[in-house]
Amino acid sequence: MRLKIEKRNESASTLSVLSMSVLSVVVSLVILGFIILSLGKNPIDAYIQLVSWPFGTIAGLTQSLISMTPLLFTSLGLVLAFKMKLWNIGAEGQFYMGAFGATWGALFLFNHISNPWIMLPLIALLGAGVGAGWGTLAGVMKARLGVNEILSTLMLNYVAIYWVNYLVYGPWRDPASYNFPITAEFPKAAILPQYTANGINLGMFLAIAASFFVYYLLKWTRFGFEIDISGDNPKAAEYAGINVKKMIVIVMAVSGALSGLGGMMQMSGVLFRLQPNFSPGYGYTAIIIVLLARLNPFVTVVVAFLFGGLIVGTQQIQLFLQIPFSLVNAFQGLLLFSFVAGEALLHYKLRWLKA
Numbered sequence: 001m002r003l004k005i006e007k008r009n010e011s012a013s014t015l016s017v018l019s020m021s022v023l024s025v026v027v028s029l030v031i032l033g034f035i036i037l038s039l040g041k042n043p044i045d046a047y048i049q050l051v052s053w054p055f056g057t058i059a060g061l062t063q064s065l066i067s068m069t070p071l072l073f074t075s076l077g078l079v080l081a082f083k084m085k086l087w088n089i090g091a092e093g094q095f096y097m098g099a100f101g102a103t104w105g106a107l108f109l110f111n112h113i114s115n116p117w118i119m120l121p122l123i124a125l126l127g128a129g130v131g132a133g134w135g136t137l138a139g140v141m142k143a144r145l146g147v148n149e150i151l152s153t154l155m156l157n158y159v160a161i162y163w164v165n166y167l168v169y170g171p172w173r174d175p176a177s178y179n180f181p182i183t184a185e186f187p188k189a190a191i192l193p194q195y196t197a198n199g200i201n202l203g204m205f206l207a208i209a210a211s212f213f214v215y216y217l218l219k220w221t222r223f224g225f226e227i228d229i230s231g232d233n234p235k236a237a238e239y240a241g242i243n244v245k246k247m248i249v250i251v252m253a254v255s256g257a258l259s260g261l262g263g264m265m266q267m268s269g270v271l272f273r274l275q276p277n278f279s280p281g282y283g284y285t286a287i288i289i290v291l292l293a294r295l296n297p298f299v300t301v302v303v304a305f306l307f308g309g310l311i312v313g314t315q316q317i318q319l320f321l322q323i324p325f326s327l328v329n330a331f332q333g334l335l336l337f338s339f340v341a342g343e344a345l346l347h348y349k350l351r352w353l354k355a
Contacts, residue, residue, distance in 0.1 A: 007348055008347055008348060016346060017346065020345065020346055021292060021294075021339070023342060024335065025292075027334075028334040029047070031334050032327070032330070032331050033046075033047075035330060041321050045321065046317050046323060049313065049317045050310070050313035050314065053312065053316040054308075054310075055309055060309075060312055060313075060316070062198040062199065062200060063312045065200060065204055065308065066198075066201075066204070066270060066308070067307075067308030067311045067312055068204065068207070068301075068305045068307075068308035069204045069207045069270075069308075070095065070262045070263070070266045070282045071282050071285060071286060071289060072262075072300065072301060073095075074094075074095055074259045074283045074285075075286040075289045075300045076207075076211060076258050076297060076300060077135075077254070077256065077257070077259040077262075078255065078286050079214055079218075079295050079297055080214060080217070080218070080227065080251055080258070081255040082295055083224075083231055084230055084231035084248070084251050085232075086139075086142070086149055086248060086251060086252060086255075087149055087150045087153075088135070088138070088153050088255050089149075089150050089154045089284075090134070090135065090152075090154065090256070091255075091283030091284075091286050091287070092160075092161070092281065092282065092283025092284055093134060093156045093283065094131040094134045094135055094256040094259035095131070095260065095266075095282055096160040096161055096263060097130045097133075097134045097160045097163075098127035098259060098260025098261060099127065099164070099267045100130060100274065101123070101129065101130030101263075101264065102123045102190075102263065103172070103183055103267055103273075105123035105126040105127075106190035106268070107172075107183060107184055109126070110123065110190075114188075114189050115189060116188070116189040116190070116191075118189075120190065120268065123190055123268065124261060126264075127260045127261055127263055127267075128261040130260055131257050131261065131263065132256045133253075133256070134160065134256050135153075135256020136249055136252060136253040137156065138152040138252055139248050139249035139250075139251070139253060140249055142248050144245070149252070164274065164276065165181075167274070168182060168274055168275055169181045169276070172274065174273075181276050182274070182275045183273045183275070185273045186267065186273060190268055191272060192265065192268045192269040194269075199269075199270060201269035203266075203269035203270075210258065211298060211300060211301050212297075214258075215297040226242050226247055230242055230248075259283060262282070266279075280311060280328075281332075285307055285332055286304075287336070288307070288339070289303045289304050289307055291339050292335070314327060314328040314331075
């Protein structure tokens with residue numbers, strides 16, 4: 001007897017796809033429960049804290065929405081890239097570079113501007129532009145040199161992170177920070193309008209608006225059609241007159257711009273100054289979000305909100321149950337593994353054959 005993997009002839013139904021996504025989450029939670037149990041903690045208590053605080057209290061819900069904003073921007077950027085089957089793993093680096101660009105503009109280039117209606121669009125453009133440039137770099141390497149975008153974007157993440165660390169530990173460190181590695185605080189003109197004392201700001205609404213923009217771009221424009229064709233069959237796209245290499249560069253640039261805009265929103269809306277390790281891995285979490293959302297911009301909003309709550313809930317169980325925050329990374333890894341396994345089961349089947 002030998003085991004053979006065969007591709008399924010029929011395509012998976014919508015119900016099957018939805019059921020497999022739910023099953024992936026359930027399996028991940030069960031495995032996570034055993035990990036929590038191995039730490040000597042009660043998994044049920046952990047699950048209650050994980051859900052009750054971020055989704056059952058006003059303060060927790062507010063923090064979940066705040067965490068959703070950077071997740072949504074980075075996720076929407078990946079939706080565009082993944083639609084073209086460009087595996088952009090660099091949203092984290094593009095997010096960092098967007099934050100760098102916004103800080104550069106707010107503290108150095110445009111610091112003489114006191115009108116927020118002028119300052120905010122300028123630093124938003126700068127953050128998005130630097131993020132786009134970071135994405136373009138990987139796109140050019142892919143289109144012109146044939147460099148695998150997974151490797152290039154992953155490596156560029158580290159360059160971006162260490163570049164920001166160099167700045168905040170070195171030339172951009174605030175002399176009045178008592179030697180802490182942070183920049184000076186943004187001027188008032190560079191801070192997004194705040195709608196609640198807890199931190200709900202304009203960035204959240206712009207992130208939701210961006211989901212409508214991405215949906216429109218993919219569904220109703222020629223650009224979206226060319227993304228689909230180029231991703232599904234590059235040779236057919238070339239035959240139809242689409243410059244696939246040019247599309248690779250443009251899509252990576254737009255993807256990076258959205259992530260970079262997320263970095264700007266995080267600086268101007270939440271942190272108000274650049275600091276090391278300001279992201280708990282938003283760009284990496286975005287990969288799981290878009291896979292679970294199956295590249296649907298509107299579903300991405302919902303999944304990003306749930307993952308924002310997951311981050312907030314994990315902070316809660318870290319505080320009350322002394323469970324390490326790294327558990328959120330373990331859960332995300334389990335989700336990714338479960339999702340990939342579920343996708344394999346949807347499209348392939350196992351058969352035992354006689355030798």
